[in-house]
Amino acid sequence: MPSVVLDGTVNVTCTAEDPSTVALESQASAGLRVLVSGFRGTPLPPVLHDPRLQLDPGLADRGDWRVSCREGEFRFSARGVEHHEALPGFFDPMLAGYALRSRDRAVVRVLLRLLRLPGGAWLMRAWHASRR
Numbered sequence: 001m002p003s004v005v006l007d008g009t010v011n012v013t014c015t016a017e018d019p020s021t022v023a024l025e026s027q028a029s030a031g032l033r034v035l036v037s038g039f040r041g042t043p044l045p046p047v048l049h050d051p052r053l054q055l056d057p058g059l060a061d062r063g064d065w066r067v068s069c070r071e072g073e074f075r076f077s078a079r080g081v082e083h084h085e086a087l088p089g090f091f092d093p094m095l096a097g098y099a100l101r102s103r104d105r106a107v108v109r110v111l112l113r114l115l116r117l118p119g120g121a122w123l124m125r126a127w128h129a130s131r132r
Helices: 057-062 088-098 102-114 120-130
Strands: 003-005 009-014 022-026 032-037 047-049 052-055 064-069 072-077 080-085
Touching (some): 047 064, 102 120
Antiparallel strands (some): 064 072
């Protein structure tokens, strides 16, 4: 991954599981996220505008990276950088045949509420068996 350009405003957060993991999430396109694990360097500002993330050409073998944006240029080293992009338009047509109809969704909601009552699990199994 030589470089990643994120258009627009990007939020910078540390993940709760690992404080050395930094997440860059685009506000312009939902589902676009860059995870930097093992982040070591000066802290990034909470918001970046039009950032460009690229390997530092002179120190690429050590895992050194550079973020260039309107706020300035930030250098850091990282164990790994992952680029994630959600593509719901890719999967939606494939999964459309498996979607429940609105009537079935309403029945499932009622059955899930009845699960805590005696006989609720039996009703759920009976409904599921009748759908086949």
